[in-house]
Amino acid sequence: MPDLNISSTLHDAGRVLALDGEIDMATEHRFQEAVTQALTTQPFGRVVLDCSDLRFIDSSGLRVLIRAHKAAKEQQALLAIASPIHRVMQTLRVTSLDTRIPVFTTVSEALAAPRAD
Template identity: 40%
Template sequence: MAEEEVAETEQAVQPDQLSIVATATDGINVLTVAGEIDHHTGDALAQALDLSGTSRPRVVVDLQQVAFMDSSGINVLIAAHRALTEAGGWLRLASPTGAVLRTLQLVGLDTVIGCHETLHQALTG
């Protein structure tokens, strides 16, 4: 497969301890998240995931640089998964590591939302 076509759009959100960079690759919205997802930063992630005006929104959240995620992050991902599925799109998670992967597995979210080891795997489905 050829190198991915990158960055149709790009914007960064940086509240407190969270950074979110939004890009588009082959019509798929990619959110690269870094930092901690908790009750202080969950709203920023929810806003970045709100693609209500997009038809058939497809979103990959790259979690490789996320060091911590609590139940606030789980709730945001569940709500986004439901909204995107209802809109005829989908949500996939890429590269969760360490504590974040354990959190996803403990609550079973990795079996509800497609969870992939790499960004490439998440993009190609």
Template identity: 35%
Template sequence: MQKLGLATQAHGGTATVQVVGEVDIATAADLRRSVSATMREHGPWLVLDLTRVRFMDSSGLNVLIEVHKECKEQSGHLALAGPQAQVAKVIRLIGLDKHVAVHDTVAEAVTAVDAHRVLPAEAEETSQLN
């Protein structure tokens, strides 16, 4: 039985989930559960660290798409960090990179997600201007 390594770390208001191993039909549900728990605890501003993912099939890609949709529905943002060449190629082939930003490093991805956050005071100021 395959095991997927998952670790969550908070960076201010953005959470990072480090994924280690292969994301396939045997492990995709574990990834989904971990990401859902992370979003419940930390909110919908999320980075998935894919630097140590060796393989991802359509089950894993479906999880990425579901997570992206869930983040958007909750006014959050998802970014992917450091996918290896094989995983990055699959992400590009299905066009996911046109909807979810893919960054070389976790730090870049966290910065990008943080840039999409609107603090309550900023949202109030923006609504007063309109």
């Protein structure tokens, strides 16, 4: 059964959510709650999704990303994706989400990136 573990770490430059597992219909609500909470506790800040251990994301997970991107914009926060594996990056590319949500090679790069507002 697919599962998802999410750990949250606060850094000086923002909050990092480390995603370990798969995001699909069974885990999308947990992902949505974690991202929403991270964004509401980091208004005007940045939330980085560390995808180095994210093995899979389907359309339900992509919907959560789109909603999170919208919420981040409304709160003038930055939502970024870091270290996606090839398979996840392909999904982001095919759906053009990588053109809306900035994608970085590492969490450090995502935390250090200048805000584009």
